[in-house]
Amino acid sequence: MKGSKCRCGFAVNTANIKCPKCGKNMKSAKWADEGTVISCVKVGFPPEGEHGPMNIALVQVAGRGPKVICWTDVCFSTGDAVTISEPAKQRYLCQKASGQSAIRP
Ligand SMILES: [Zn+2]
Structure with a gap:
């Protein structure tokens, strides 16, 4: 499964650029x-x-x-x-x- 994750721990299954929780840039991730x-x-x-x-x-x-x-x-x-x-x-x-x-x- 592909998605995005943030250093704050927030993860989504979409290609987000900004973390909806803390506003920082998210990185693409795979699980x-x-x-x-x-x-x-x-x-x-x-x-x-x-x-x-x-x-x-x-x-x-x-x-x-x-x-x-x-x-x-x-x-x-x-x-x-x-x-x-x-x-x-x-x-x-x-x-x-x-x-x-x-x-x-
Ligand atoms: Zn965050």
Whole structure:
């Protein structure tokens, strides 16, 4: 996953030039496509044209990366380790990480 990070610790998944938190210049950064679920909600009524039901997870990308919104087939619990993919439409999907120990945020 590509994005930008700042010396203050703030990270985003976009090519930001100025940090929205402290105003300093940000540097481009890259993280592994894995993270830890912060929270997950079930979407009762999916967006038009989408197949439901789907769930939305807020995921902290590993290695002090950004927090990103991922769509999932199942609703995860807080702390679950997941892998993240971005197949299309600039939308992230995540699935349970395969059988390894929990990834630290
Ligand atoms: Zn900053």
